[in-house]
Amino acid sequence: MTIGFLVFDVVNITGGGNAIIEHAWGLQRLGHRVCLVVLGQLPPEPPTWHPKLSDLTLLSADQAVTERFDFLFATWWLTFFELWRFESRIYGYFNQSLESRFHSESRLKLLNRLTYSLPLLFVTEAKWLEEFIRLMQPQAEVVRIPNGLSEQFFPRVSEPPRQASALRVLVEGPWGFPFKGLAEAFGVLDQARRDFPFEVGWLTSHSGGVLPAVGGEPVKIFEKLPISEVRRVLREFDVLLKLSRVEGVFGPPLEMFSQGGTAICSAVSGSDEYMMHGRNCLLVDRLNERRAVRYLALLNEDRKYLDQLRRGGLETARQAPDWSTSAALLASALEKLDSRLVNFRLRPALKALAAVQLECFSTDATPSSRGLLGRFLQRWRSFPA
Amino acid sequence: MNIRSAFLASPKFELRIPGDTGTGESAFFRIAEDWRPALASAANFQPEVAFVFDPLSIPGEALQALPGIKVGVVTQPLTPGELSEALRRQRTGIGVLEWFTWFEEPPPEVRDLPLLSIVATSLDTRRLPSPPNLEQVAIAVPAWARPPGLSLDAELVASEESWPDCLEKLSRCGVMVYYSSEPLQLSMPLLPLALAHGLLLVSNQAFPPECGIEQEDEYLVRPVKDWARVVEKEQKGLGYFRAVRARAFQKARELFDASIVFRRLAVDATILKATCRTSPTRRQW
Numbered sequence: 241m242t243i244g245f246l247v248f249d250v251v252n253i254t255g256g257g258n259a260i261i262e263h264a265w266g267l268q269r270l271g272h273r274v275c276l277v278v279l280g281q282l283p284p285e286p287p288t289w290h291p292k293l294s295d296l297t298l299l300s301a302d303q304a305v306t307e308r309f310d311f312l313f314a315t316w317w318l319t320f321f322e323l324w325r326f327e328s329r330i331y332g333y334f335n336q337s338l339e340s341r342f343h344s345e346s347r348l349k350l351l352n353r354l355t356y357s358l359p360l361l362f363v364t365e366a367k368w369l370e371e372f373i374r375l376m377q378p379q380a381e382v383v384r385i386p387n388g389l390s391e392q393f394f395p396r397v398s399e400p401p402r403q404a405s406a407l408r409v410l411v412e413g414p415w416g417f418p419f420k421g422l423a424e425a426f427g428v429l430d431q432a433r434r435d436f437p438f439e440v441g442w443l444t445s446h447s448g449g450v451l452p453a454v455g456g457e458p459v460k461i462f463e464k465l466p467i468s469e470v471r472r473v474l475r476e477f478d479v480l481l482k483l484s485r486v487e488g489v490f491g492p493p494l495e496m497f498s499q500g501g502t503a504i505c506s507a508v509s510g511s512d513e514y515m516m517h518g519r520n521c522l523l524v525d526r527l528n529e530r531r532a533v534r535y536l537a538l539l540n541e542d543r544k545y546l547d548q549l550r551r552g553g554l555e556t557a558r559q560a561p562d563w564s565t566s567a568a569l570l571a572s573a574l575e576k577l578d579s580r581l582v583n584f585r586l587r588p589a590l591k592a593l594a595a596v597q598l599e600c601f602s603t604d605a606t607p608s609s610r611g612l613l614g615r616f617l618q619r620w621r622s623f624p625a
Numbered sequence: 626m627n628i629r630s631a632f633l634a635s636p637k638f639e640l641r642i643p644g645d646t647g648t649g650e651s652a653f654f655r656i657a658e659d660w661r662p663a664l665a666s667a668a669n670f671q672p673e674v675a676f677v678f679d680p681l682s683i684p685g686e687a688l689q690a691l692p693g694i695k696v697g698v699v700t701q702p703l704t705p706g707e708l709s710e711a712l713r714r715q716r717t718g719i720g721v722l723e724w725f726t727w728f729e730e731p732p733p734e735v736r737d738l739p740l741l742s743i744v745a746t747s748l749d750t751r752r753l754p755s756p757p758n759l760e761q762v763a764i765a766v767p768a769w770a771r772p773p774g775l776s777l778d779a780e781l782v783a784s785e786e787s788w789p790d791c792l793e794k795l796s797r798c799g800v801m802v803y804y805s806s807e808p809l810q811l812s813m814p815l816l817p818l819a820l821a822h823g824l825l826l827v828s829n830q831a832f833p834p835e836c837g838i839e840q841e842d843e844y845l846v847r848p849v850k851d852w853a854r855v856v857e858k859e860q861k862g863l864g865y866f867r868a869v870r871a872r873a874f875q876k877a878r879e880l881f882d883a884s885i886v887f888r889r890l891a892v893d894a895t896i897l898k899a900t901c902r903t904s905p906t907r908r909q910w
């Protein structure tokens with residue numbers, strides 16, 4: 241089968257991008273022809289942050305219009321509005337989050353809802369998204385494929401690394417996206433630092449030039465690391481602190497578990513997939529977010545409990561499937577659907593929705609130039625219509 | 626980490642308490658006018674953690690006999706008498722509750738009580754319709770939240786109705802309009818229930834961000850003059866707000882599902898120390 245994934249870019253490091261690359265690579269390894277269709281700027285060389293990118297076929301949109309796909313998947317929500325440009329027997333949507341929640345503008349939320357208005361083939365990794373899509377599109381085919389945990393990049397340690405004298409806390413996430421809760425995480429650490437000393441690091445794909453300090457001391461920053469180097473950082477810390485407001489399924493806590501750490505995270509949609517409060521991590525709800533300070537104090541004082549959580553996390557990571565298992569599940573699902581599902585007749589409807597999107601972006605407002613969407617749109621507009 | 630938990634409460638709280646999972650992990654003991662039989666049964670259950678709703682309605686000496694960590698669940702403002710009784714128990718150690726949960730950010734005068742968490746509400750979601758009926762478009766309005774000067778053909782929900790009657794009414798509706806002169810709170814009656822039913826909640830006020838309910842994605846804030854138009858859009862049957870209703874249904878389960886809420890609280894009650902005085906919400910306590 242020829243399978244395409246529409247992506248905006250492959251240069252930026254994102255968890256969603258990682259899942260696309262792993263699935264594409266896994267499908268290719270199983271004998272399928274797989275292309276990543278890059279709608280933004282096609283880089284002259286494959287980016288190095290993910291070694292598997294160099295094994296994959298990257299096509300520009302102009303190159304891809306001559307392809308005949310068996311399956312073509314939208315990924316990031318705005319790529320949905322470009323599906324119509326390409327020929328495919330089956331149009332799909334690899335939907336990893338409800339991206340309307342990333343934006344505050346009502347217009348963008350409304351546009352995002354249009355991406356659920358056709359009975360495409362939906363593939364998702366999260367139970368809550370599967371449920372949401374079924375509520376939105378009861379007639380659509382929905383396939384849930386749990387994300388894998390890479391054995392190559394996150395080999396499970398045999399034992400949690402030895403604890404240092406001071407608690408070591410790692411914050412994870414890019415700067416500039418309020419729903420990632422970075423400011424809140426550093427606020428929690430600042431408050432905790434008044435009571436006891438600990439080490440802080442920040443693992444990020446994008447620091448935005450920000451140099452955070454906790455208790456007046458600068459935070460050690462690990463920025464734009466290739467995925468193959470992330471585990472080295474994770475092993476240097478005991479606890480991952482992540483207070484996002486929106487997630488599809490948390491990826492970093494599971495990666496932290498694989499290296500013998502635990503996590504304090506917000507109890508957001510998708511946190512129930514593998515995170516168990518008091519067994520492998522500690523979860524805080526938004527109304528009680530400052531309870532994270534108490535949890536840090538607890539883990540600092542009670543190292544036996546910290547060790548218990550770390551061991552619980554490692555056990556969870558050991559049970560997580562490798563990406564090869566996830567990709568095999570996806571391949572199997574697509575092979576079954578290949579013989580019975582055809583939805584190319586949706587192409588005119590996809591085109592009509594693209595016209596709505598174009599109209600929405602061309603009238604009055606200039607969408608915010610800040611953040612991921614702003615960067616996306618700045619480049620998007622240079623793309624020939 | 627399964628913690629054996631007992632729930633002691635009057636039947637009016639039944640919808641807030643996790644239903645029997647059949648695992649023997651938790652049990653609900655209904656408190657009638659005479660609280661002694663329920664307390665005796667709860668003691669026999671040998672809980673590791675006991676959640677006591679409206680805890681000051683039971684004499685402190687009687688609570689002494691209950692094994693396990695005792696958590697008082699405060700669901701409404703305490704009277705001055707109740708407050709001084711709670712503080713007296715803490716001072717004397719008789720009938721002492723190891724922890725309290727509060728329905729909102731507690732007032733400064735209770736700073737000497739050990740606060741475990743803010744629990745605005747909880748719902749036994751297994752009693753509620755699932756999946757929600759997103760085709761329904763009838764309007765519900767609480768009697769205390771009717772918008773001034775607007776007439777809508779709506780099902781009126783009265784304050785004195787029992788929760789089974791409320792559930793029955795809400796399950797026939799698809800929209801709830803809610804007028805308030807103050808910001809919305811999760812402890813306001815019917816709001817969590819409306820969300821959990823997958824109703825389109827339309828109000829002139831917003832929830833504060835810390836409630837975690839996402840404006841435009843999970844409910845709508847509109848001036849009253851726009852409500853008729855919003856309702857009309859939903860009643861056209863285009864599914865214009867279907868995503869909002871679907872997310873309301875999901876978010877209510879993420880935030881309020883009683884089995885999730887109390888399982889986490891049971892863990893916290895056992896791992897945290899009451900001497901740790903940090904407020905779960907305030908920057909400074």
